[in-house]
Amino acid sequence: MRHLLLLAALAPATVLAQSVEQTNLRYDEDWSLLRDVPREGWRQPKYVPLDDTGDAYLSLGAEARARFEGFGNNLWGDPPAPDDGYLWLRVMPHADLHAGPARVFVQGIAGYARGVGAGKGPADESGIDLLQGFADVRVALGGAGKLTLRGGRELVALGSERLVGIRYGPNIPQAFDGVRAIADIGPVRLDAFHLRPVAIGAGDFDDRTSTTRRLDGLYVTVTPAKDIGIDAYWLEYTNEAARFASRTGREMRDTFGLRFFGRRGDLGWNWEAMLQRGHFAGDHIRAWSLATETSWSFPQAALKPRLRLRANIASGDRDATDDRLGTFNALFPKGKYFGELSPIGPRNIINLHPSVDFDLGDGASLELVAARFWRESRGDGIYDIPGGLIRPAGGSEARHIGDQLEISVAWQATTLLSFAASLSAFRPGSYIRDTGPARTIHMVGAEAMLKL
Numbered sequence: 337m338r339h340l341l342l343l344a345a346l347a348p349a350t351v352l353a354q355s356v357e358q359t360n361l362r363y364d365e366d367w368s369l370l371r372d373v374p375r376e377g378w379r380q381p382k383y384v385p386l387d388d389t390g391d392a393y394l395s396l397g398a399e400a401r402a403r404f405e406g407f408g409n410n411l412w413g414d415p416p417a418p419d420d421g422y423l424w425l426r427v428m429p430h431a432d433l434h435a436g437p438a439r440v441f442v443q444g445i446a447g448y449a450r451g452v453g454a455g456k457g458p459a460d461e462s463g464i465d466l467l468q469g470f471a472d473v474r475v476a477l478g479g480a481g482k483l484t485l486r487g488g489r490e491l492v493a494l495g496s497e498r499l500v501g502i503r504y505g506p507n508i509p510q511a512f513d514g515v516r517a518i519a520d521i522g523p524v525r526l527d528a529f530h531l532r533p534v535a536i537g538a539g540d541f542d543d544r545t546s547t548t549r550r551l552d553g554l555y556v557t558v559t560p561a562k563d564i565g566i567d568a569y570w571l572e573y574t575n576e577a578a579r580f581a582s583r584t585g586r587e588m589r590d591t592f593g594l595r596f597f598g599r600r601g602d603l604g605w606n607w608e609a610m611l612q613r614g615h616f617a618g619d620h621i622r623a624w625s626l627a628t629e630t631s632w633s634f635p636q637a638a639l640k641p642r643l644r645l646r647a648n649i650a651s652g653d654r655d656a657t658d659d660r661l662g663t664f665n666a667l668f669p670k671g672k673y674f675g676e677l678s679p680i681g682p683r684n685i686i687n688l689h690p691s692v693d694f695d696l697g698d699g700a701s702l703e704l705v706a707a708r709f710w711r712e713s714r715g716d717g718i719y720d721i722p723g724g725l726i727r728p729a730g731g732s733e734a735r736h737i738g739d740q741l742e743i744s745v746a747w748q749a750t751t752l753l754s755f756a757a758s759l760s761a762f763r764p765g766s767y768i769r770d771t772g773p774a775r776t777i778h779m780v781g782a783e784a785m786l787k788l
Contacts, residue, residue, distance in 0.1 A: 356382075358787055360504045361491055362430050363441045363468070367395045378752065378788055391436050398429040403507070403783035410454070411679060411726065412738075412764050413773030417453030424449055424460065424507035428467060437475070441490075443468040447508045458536035459506035459671065459722075465543045467491070467511055481521040489513050489534065493670075494527075494555050495567050495595050496606055498627055498682070501670030508536055510668055513545045527555040533668065548576040551667070564598035567608075573667055578616060580663055581656060581717070581725060585617025589665055604631040616661045623664040625650040625682065639694040646691075652684025652716030656729065663716055665723065673721050675705055675742050677760035677779040681721035685737075686710040699748035709737040711767060718767075727771045736765030744781075757782045 356365055370383040371390045381396040406421035430443035445467040449460035470488025477483055492512050494500040503510040514531035531551045534543050553571040560566070571591040578587035595608040605628075612623040631644040650664040666673075666682045673681055674689065686709070693703040711718065717728040718737060744758035762777040 360502060361493060362397060362399075362443065363432060363490070365395070365397075365432075367432075368393065368434070381788075386435075391434075393434050395432040395434075396430070397432075397788045398427065399785065399787040400427045401425075401783060401785040403781065406780045408778040409773075409775035410777060410779075411773075412762075412768050412777060413775040414726075416455070418773075418775075420451075420453040422449055422451040422453070422460075426507055430468070438471070438473045440471045441468060442466070445508070449507060456538060459503060459508050461538050462508045462536050462543060463538060463540040465537075465541055467509065477519065477521060479522075481519070484516075484518040484520075486516045486518070487514070490516075492516075492529070492531065494553075494569070496597070496608070496629075497670035498608060499571065499591065499593070499610070499667045499669060500551070501668060503668070503671040505670070505672035505676075510534070511543075512551070523559045525557040527557075529553055529555075550574045561598075563600070565596075567593070567595035567597070569593045569595075571667065573665070580616065580653070580661060581728065583617055587614070587616045587621075587665075589614035589616075589621055589623075591665075591667070602633040602635065604633070605629070610664075612664060619659050619661045621661050623651045623662055625664045625666075627682070639696065642693050644691045644693075646687070646689035648682060648685065648687040648689070649712055650682045650685050652711060652713030653729075654713055654715045656715065662713065663719075666721075669721060671721065674707060675740065675760065676744060676758040676781045677740060677742060677762055677777065678721060679762060679777060680709060680718050680726065680737065681723065683719040683723065684712050684716040685718070686712050686735075701746050703742075703744045703746075705740070705742040705744075707740040707742075709740070709765070710735040711737060727768070732767050732770030734766035734770055737767050738765040739763050752786055752788060754785050754787070755783070756785075 356367055356369055359365060367382040370379060375383060384394040386392040386394060403424040408419055410418050410420050426445060426447040428443055428445045433440045445462055446464045447462040449456050452460055466489060468490050470486055470490045472484050472486035475483040489511050491502040491509055492500055493502050511534040512531040513534060514529060516527065516529040519526040533546045533549050535546045537543055551571065551573055553569060555569040558566045573589045575587040578585060589612055591610055591612050593608060593610040597606040607628045610625045612621055614621040627648045629644060629646045631642055633642040651662050653662040664683050669682065672678050687707060689707040691703060691705040693701055695701055714733050715729055718726050720726055740762045742758060742760040746756040748754045758781040760779040764774040768774045
């Protein structure tokens with residue numbers, strides 16, 4: 337009987353703690369749910385009351401990740417390091433201080449890369465630095481509405497992160513400096529912002545606000561029914577030193593987008609259309625993209641399989657000599673865009689991407705992926721995820737870039753500890769064979785993560 341009473345007393349704490357989802361955006365976690373229940377073990381620092389009422393409290397946490405990636409024939413054998421293997425290491429502690437309607441959130445990072453043969457970039461290493469540091473205040477709007485005013489440095493994820501993401505998969509996330517105003521009024525959420533990306537330095541405490549790039553925008557989400565949402569947005573992007581192919585100049589680009597997402601029973605969908613207008617070095621920008629993901633789950637079947645089909649198209653430039661630029665700009669997309677092996681990004685591309693994942697039980701899952709890629713325009717080359725040109729347009733009229741196969745496994749061993757591994761191959765198509773080295777890329781990835 338004593339043991340039953342003890343379990344009954346601890347049950348509310350367990351249920352509430354499990355209901356707090358640990359996200360990649362740690363500032364979205366609401367650990368005040370632990371206010372009125374017993375706390376023990378690792379949950380004790382998640383909610384530390386600072387006054388008698390509990391309205392002022394501190395939440396502490398951290399995450400640590402080690403990830404290995406090994407490549408054979410990276411970029412189909414192009415130099416400087418077609419055969420490469422490196423270790424990414426990062427630790428990100430954070431503190432979230434709440435005092436009534438006011439809040440201060442701080443997250444540091446220590447991010448290092450060991451053995452990168454092709455040279456370390458801003459997604460590889462940052463040293464010790466401030467990843468996030470902002471203050472915000474909530475203002476009641478009447479009823480259940482509220483307005484959050486925020487200023488400082490933060491990670492920003494809009495929608496499904498096709499245009500603005502946190503770059504969580506690589507080693508160093510992409511943060512922004514600036515201000516945001518977020519209004520929640522019933523089923524409507526309005527997010528207005530003025531941001532500049534953080535330029536990552538390889539040393540300690542040398543990350544700086546970019547002086548050449550800016551992002552302003554308005555992002556509206558409406559949820560007319562449970563599990564159904566519509567996003568509509570406008571993003572204004574400015575880059576004083578943009579580069580497309582061999583040209584450099586000032587880029588001012590407006591993106592207008594509409595996203596429809598949701599779930600009904602076993603069917604899920606996430607469809608998005610984007611239109612871009614603006615100017616680059618005197619040329620008119622005329623670009624666009626369509627991105628879709630549709631899934632169907634079978635929860636009653638063995639291993640609970642889920643089938644998914646992603647279909648994407650992003651415009652490319654038709655003619656480098658005219659006064660129009662047709663290359664789509666994905667701005668600040670999520671890392672690992674098309675999978676663990678993502679040698680190309682969402683510019684001048686057509687992509688079909690079927691996959692199936694299985695629930696193996698005990699926190700383990702398995703995913704099998706096949707993908708095929710073509711150029712949308714024969715007048716443009718192919719680009720990596722940050723937007724760098726990999727292969728130029730000349731030298732081939734072929735569209736087929738190649739095919740990717742991938743198998744990945746993940747295991748949530750405990751509430752705090754997870755593991756993942758993947759095997760990938762990208763076989764070159766006729767366009768790659770026509771324009772340079774054309775060996776099959778092989779990649780192995782493995783990681784371990786502790787998230788407190």
